[in-house]
Amino acid sequence: MERIYMDNAATTRVTEPVMAAMQPYFCEVFGNPMSIHGFGREARKAVENARRQVADALKADPSEIYFTGCGTESDNWAVRGTAYAQIRKGKHLITSAIEHHAIIHTCAQLEKEGFEVTYLPVDEFGVVDLVALEKAIRPDTTLISIMSANNEVGTIQPIEEIGRIAKAHNVLFHTDAVQAIGSVEFDVKKMNIDMLSMSGHKFHAPKGVGALYIRKGVRPQRLIHGGEQERGQRAGTENVASIIGLGKAIEIATANIPRHNAEVSAVRDRLIDRILREIPYTRLNGHRTQRLPGNCNISFEFIEGESMLLGLDLKGIAASTGSACASGSLDPSHVLLAMGLPHEIAHGSLRLSLCEENTLEQADKVVDALIEVVNRLRSLSPLYDDFIAAQKANKA
Amino acid sequence: MNYTEQVMDHFMNPRNVGEIENASGVGTVGNAKCGDIMKIYIKVKDNIIEDVKFKTFGCGAAIATSSKATEMVKGMTIDEALTVTNKMVAEALGGLPPVKIHCSVLAEEALRAAIQDYKDKLARGENPDEVPSVEPEEIQYV
Numbered sequence: 226m227e228r229i230y231m232d233n234a235a236t237t238r239v240t241e242p243v244m245a246a247m248q249p250y251f252c253e254v255f256g257n258p259m260s261i262h263g264f265g266r267e268a269r270k271a272v273e274n275a276r277r278q279v280a281d282a283l284k285a286d287p288s289e290i291y292f293t294g295c296g297t298e299s300d301n302w303a304v305r306g307t308a309y310a311q312i313r314k315g316k317h318l319i320t321s322a323i324e325h326h327a328i329i330h331t332c333a334q335l336e337k338e339g340f341e342v343t344y345l346p347v348d349e350f351g352v353v354d355l356v357a358l359e360k361a362i363r364p365d366t367t368l369i370s371i372m373s374a375n376n377e378v379g380t381i382q383p384i385e386e387i388g389r390i391a392k393a394h395n396v397l398f399h400t401d402a403v404q405a406i407g408s409v410e411f412d413v414k415k416m417n418i419d420m421l422s423m424s425g426h427k428f429h430a431p432k433g434v435g436a437l438y439i440r441k442g443v444r445p446q447r448l449i450h451g452g453e454q455e456r457g458q459r460a461g462t463e464n465v466a467s468i469i470g471l472g473k474a475i476e477i478a479t480a481n482i483p484r485h486n487a488e489v490s491a492v493r494d495r496l497i498d499r500i501l502r503e504i505p506y507t508r509l510n511g512h513r514t515q516r517l518p519g520n521c522n523i524s525f526e527f528i529e530g531e532s533m534l535l536g537l538d539l540k541g542i543a544a545s546t547g548s549a550c551a552s553g554s555l556d557p558s559h560v561l562l563a564m565g566l567p568h569e570i571a572h573g574s575l576r577l578s579l580c581e582e583n584t585l586e587q588a589d590k591v592v593d594a595l596i597e598v599v600n601r602l603r604s605l606s607p608l609y610d611d612f613i614a615a616q617k618a619n620k621a
Numbered sequence: 622m623n624y625t626e627q628v629m630d631h632f633m634n635p636r637n638v639g640e641i642e643n644a645s646g647v648g649t650v651g652n653a654k655c656g657d658i659m660k661i662y663i664k665v666k667d668n669i670i671e672d673v674k675f676k677t678f679g680c681g682a683a684i685a686t687s688s689k690a691t692e693m694v695k696g697m698t699i700d701e702a703l704t705v706t707n708k709m710v711a712e713a714l715g716g717l718p719p720v721k722i723h724c725s726v727l728a729e730e731a732l733r734a735a736i737q738d739y740k741d742k743l744a745r746g747e748n749p750d751e752v753p754s755v756e757p758e759e760i761q762y763v
Contacts, residue, residue, distance in 0.1 A: 528678065529678060529680050532679065572653075605684060606676060608653060610640070610676060
């Protein structure tokens with residue numbers, strides 16, 4: 226059975242060029258970049274090269290890039306570190322209702338520690354309300370943290386406008402760009418971004434490495450104490466091979482973003498168009514155009530997401546869902562609920578997320594498989610029976 | 622989510638799917654908001670569950686536990702069927718992940734609701750074998 230991977234928003238595979246770039250940094254170039262000797266110096270040189278690759282991708286200076294253990298660490302550092310670094314200015318933070326848990330749960334913890342957090346609402350397409358943002362800013366606001374693009378529904382936020390608003394009010398602006406790297410063109414200076422989080426494994430680097438861009442002059446408190454790595458701001462021996470992988474991967478991912486977006490969105494649109502046309506009682510979640518090229522998130526009425534995932538998995542297809550049943554909690558995705566979806570529609574959501582390796586043929590196979598899975602589950606569903614019976618009654 | 626082979630088998634090839642016209646009892650539990658609804662129909666003759674069918678909206682475990690529960694009680698007397706617990710259903714499936722125990726509880730509840738519906742009809746002096754079953758509370762679908 227041919228397996229089809231359409232869960233690239235969860236993680237991506239390490240591609241061969243990235244693996245090849247990393248290969249020497251396990252057995253041959255193994256020095257500690259903090260060491261003064263030749264072994265250390267060659268590792269240091271490679272790490273600094275990766276730092277430059279990341280800086281180039283964001284139009285930042287290499288001295289503004291800090292490697293971390295993952296996107297979550299970058300988010301924790303930016304939010305928590307800024308909250309405490311600016312405690313004299315105030316204890317109010319602004320974020321959105323649809324952030325990743327790395328932000329939401331960090332903010333919730335800060336609330337327990339005496340900070341105040343405003344969670345901005347979003348519209349039905351998942352776009353953050355900029356009027357509400359301006360209104361929420363107070364003299365004691367120290368940080369605005371809004372994601373560049375949402376991981377579940379793929380909605381791309383008006384980052385440049387948020388940056389402008391933040392700057393006008395003299396508030397620091399952090400963006401979780403974990404899903405956006407390689408799909409959104411970043412120019413951190415032009416976009417007034419003070420901090421930006423990324424995670425290597427979302428763009429074909431390995432898991433366990435991330436980075437945080439921190440604009441020169443901004444100084445969040447350090448999260449991890451120890452040695453003097455990362456200019457004294459993030460202790461812990463550098464994960465050299467993974468850092469090299471992240472550098473190579475971001476160079477590839479940002480080499481030609483318009484072409485990447487055109488190719489990937491063609492496959493995405495095939496998925497969206499065919500599903501909405503060929504499967505009744507479906508709806509697209511998120512924004513139709515202001516959307517990551519690789520994100521297709523659709524709700525299927527009368528059925529539940531986890532059972533769809535299982536059905537697809539048995540056909541060798543990997544997808545994801547916002548249903549509670551797949552998360553281990555009782556509530557479906559906080560993102561879909563924030564967008565105003567009723568619980569039962571959120572339970573029936575399916576996310577297919579693409580990378581440049583997915584093809585139109587795969588999209589067709591997935592839709593064909595999905596039609597079978599959805600039909601079968603609807604034939605089991607009492608909700609579908611009730612709906613059809615009600616329709617007949619209405620006609621009669 | 623790691624499901625046992627038995628769970629996957631009942632998810633893929635559910636037993637006793639459907640409805641029973643003029644059922645002796647119908648039980649519906651759960652709600653769409655929580656993401657699972659189970660509806661179990663029983664046909665009782667001489668105090669024995671002659672036939673049983675289900676329809677389920679829910680995750681893989683919800684579908685598998687409905688299927689397994691109906692399979693277990695088919696042919697049982699009413700009293701025997703009332704001794705079937707969610708734990709027995711889960712065990713018969715080789716176990717469920719902890720977060721999915723909730724689904725097996727629903728299966729037990731749906732079965733008991735169907736039996737209660739049957740008993741209520743008997744108490745009202747209706748002969749469930751002849752009288753069409755009264756549909757339980759309509760499920761609100763938004």
